Amino acid sequence: MGGVCRPDRSRVVQRPHRVMVLVLDGARPxxxxxxxxxxxxxTGFPYEVSACGVSAGTVLSHGEFSFTVPxxxxxxxxxxxxIVPGYVPVGxxxxxxxxEALRCAASRGARIxxxxxxxxxxxxxxxxxxxxxxTHWDAAEKLAERHPQITIEPNVLFVDEGSVLTSAGAAAGMDLCLHIVRRDLGVSPANEIARALVTAPYRTGGQAQYLPITSPAAQGENLAATREWAMARLDRPITVxxxxxxARLAPRTFLRRFAEETGSTPMQWILRARVDTARELLENTRLPIDRIAEQVGLGTGSNLRLHFRRLLDVSPSEYRATFAGRG
Incomplete structure (x- = not known):
């Protein structure tokens, strides 16, 4: 790099969004x-992806793997x-x-x-x-000790701070990348990519990491079927x-397990699901705002506008103008 940051160059011709995966020694495959x-x-969406290392050539990976980066x-x-994948030894x-290269990229406006x-x-x-x-829950304390100026959130899937984003363990990296697609192109393209990869299209950044706990019954996606049941009934009233x-659980037990799996209350989760379903309808249909509000269980257009503004900081009309047809 020679100690000099190259300035961002303006381009007249539109080009795909360039995603560069920085593969460091010990990278996790x-x-x-x-x-x-x-x-x-x-995927059919306007991205191109490549990999690089500290220098071109072979990068030794974690385990019996290696990468050749051009x-x-x-x-x-x-x-x-x-995107910087995880690598070992940790820290x-x-x-x-x-x-220096990462700081230069950040200074010219790259998302990292x-x-x-x-x-x-x-x-x-x-x-x-x-x-x-x-970061991964098992390294969160180490990261906090080394960098006390950072607010570490050890029990979330990912954190979006605008131009800088971080995610937890490997599977949460999928959630982070799909979140980036949603930011760039909207809900529908992210859902389409998720379906092709046979993964959940949407887990919020605040959903809890699956930490080791004493009760095995509380680990994993035990309430996934109930969440799917709720998703199919968003247009109707849904109570705890x-x-x-x-879920065949006592309400108290259900609330505790739901919070363990998602990091939120059932009503918070359902509200977010309703707003995200409204986002998809705004992208893919010409339905009036009031009709969309009815279909997603938010009742009125004014109610939809209220929650849309609170969660996304834009109005439904602004969102539609930005993302309709982007996929």
Whole structure:
């Protein structure tokens, strides 16, 4: 890099959004593969994805794997989004030239994201100072001790701070990448990519990581069937009692387990699901706002506008103008 940040160059011709995966020594293969799949041009959406390392050539991976990357750090100068996968050993010192390249990219406006232990690279580069961030639960304390100026949120799937994003363990990297697609193109393209990858189209960033706990019954997606049941009935009233009855749990037990799995209350989760369903209808139909509000169970257009503004900071009309037809 020679210590000089290359300025962002204006382009007249539209080009795909360039996603660069920065593969560091000890990279975790799944972390590398997730953005490669989500942003692959074969999805039909306007992304192109490539990989780079500290220098071009072979990068030793975690386990009995290695990657051959065609470019070195100079590739970051033209990237629109840079993703740093997790690597081991966790928290080893970041090479100075990597930190410099990441800071240069951030200074010209590139979006930078990390998966799992990749948060240590962003932290060591100074990109997370004063921000919220997350990483895999087993390294959260270490990250907090090393970087006390960062607010660590150890029990969420991902954290979006605008131009800098971090995610928890490898599977949460999928949630983060799909969240980026939703930000760029809207709900429908993200759902289409999720279906192709046979994964859940939407888990909120605040959904809890699956931490080791004493009761095995509370781990994993035990209430997934109940959430699917609710999703099919968003146009109707849904109560905690009805949800608990479907899950065959006492209401108190249901509320506790729902919070453990999603990081939110059932009503908060349902409200977000209704708003996200409204987003998809705004993207793909010409239905009036009032009709969409009825279909998603929010009653009136004014109610939809209220929740839309509170959760997304835009009106439904502004959202439609931005994302209709983008996919």
């Amino acid at each position: 799944l972390d590398v593969g997730i953005p490669a799949e989500v942003f692959h041009p074969e 470019q070195g750090l100079e590739a970051l100068a033209d990237a629109d989004t840079i 080893r010192p970041l090479p100075a030239e990597v930190g 994201a990390s998966i799992c232990y990749g948060a240590f690279a962003l932290a060591d580069a100074g990109l997370l100072d004063g921000l919220r961030a997350t 009692a009805a949800l608990a009855a479907h």
